[in-house]
Amino acid sequence: MNFNLERGTSLGVVGESGCGKSMMALAIMGLLPDNMTASGEVQFGGNLLCLPEKELCQIRGNRISMVFQEPMSTLNPLLPIGFQVAESLRLHKSFSRHQAQQHASKVLDRVGLQSHKYSRSLYPHQLSGGQRQRVVIAIAMACGPELIIADEPTTALDVTIQAQILDLIAELVFEENMSLILITHNLGIVAENTDHMLVMYAGNIVESGPTKNVFEKLVHPYTRGLFSS
Ligand SMILES: Nc1ncnc2c1ncn2[C@@H]1O[C@H](COP(=O)(O)OP(=O)(O)OP(=O)(O)O)[C@@H](O)[C@H]1O
Ligand SMILES: [Mg+2]
Structure with a gap:
């Protein structure tokens, strides 16, 4: 996988269940389960994958935070x-x-x-x-x-509450000029809340770009499938 996220912008990540969205988020945070390793680079100042656990601890919660599905x-x-x-x-x-x-x-x-x-x-x-x-x-x-990673932050909530929580996240991200990675199954949520998006399939990115463009083009057959379902 290869992607950039600029300060103050938001990235939506979609893809079917099990395609590796949560693992990608955990890899960025250095929180993969013991039986998994991440290779490559996660550049955030320096390469996070090379940092000793002690330094990662200072980044987690401080410079990068996560919001999970189940509070x-x-x-x-x-x-x-x-x-x-x-x-x-x-x-x-x-x-x-x-x-x-x-x-x-x-x-x-x-x-x-x-x-x-x-x-x-x-x-x-x-x-x-x-x-x-x-x-x-x-x-x-x-x-x-500087970065919030929200993994299905509203999936466990009623639809009306979902919108309020997403608005809150969007407001805070904007006010504080943070970056946001928003992982979701919901394409509507991506359309409304993100500048850029990635579509993942079996651990890979099959489509990426400005959210508007991805919605217009739907190049990859898999993405078309996602959109029509
Ligand atoms: N890059 C990868 N390399 C090897 N195995 C992977 C990779 N990504 C995911 N997996 C395997 O797939 C499983 C499911 O991945 P993950 O939990 O990230 O899916 P998800 O996209 O978040 O699904 P959901 O939408 O259901 O939350 C993981 O437990 C892991 O075993
Ligand atoms: Mg997940």
């Missing part, structure tokens, strides 16, 4: 959400407890959880799926990363 896989069910956002800031930014709490409140406000008076002290199970995903986005954004 409960990211959140700790036993800790209040405000604490979890603050914890990420303490870990990555070495904020004091007080600084981290203050900043966490701001970030929770920004992702739309301000209407909950005591939102900081709520536990994940007290929130709806959409609200939980907002907390995950708050954690992902808290440290001001």
Whole structure:
């Protein structure tokens, strides 16, 4: 696979189930399962694939964040959400407890959880799926990363909530001039939310380019199949 992502732009990644979208994301983050290795280069300043684990840890969550499909896989069910956002800031930014709490409140406000008076002290199970995903986005954004990788961030949500969460991600990406890799099965989501797109098939890119062009051309028969299904 070979692709570039410029600062401030968004890339949609589509392809059938099992074609390797999530593995690609995990490879970028250095989080592949033990029985898999990535070869080649992931240039992000330097080549991420060559970095020792310790340096990768400083990039993960700090300069590159991920949002997964299921918020409960990211959140700790036993800790209040405000604490979890603050914890990420303490870990990555070495904020004091007080600084981290203050900043966490701001970030929770920004992702739309301000209407909950005591939102900081709520536990994940007290929130709806959409609200939980907002907390995950708050954690992902808290440290001001340069790149967000969102792997099916809205697949587990109701359609109406999906649009709100995608709008939130798009707003934040725009405001902070971040880059976004948005992995999804949903071509409509790619059309509305990304500048460029890749179509993957069996671990390879079979189509890529500005989203508009890919939608117009549909060169590869596989892409045509995806679009007609
Ligand atoms: N580049 C690759 N080389 C070898 N095996 C791969 C590669 N990409 C994916 N696989 C295999 O395919 C499996 C499914 O890949 P992955 O989870 O990335 O699919 P996906 O596109 O995210 O699917 P879904 O849409 O269902 O989430 C992996 O567990 C892995 O075993
Ligand atoms: Mg996947």
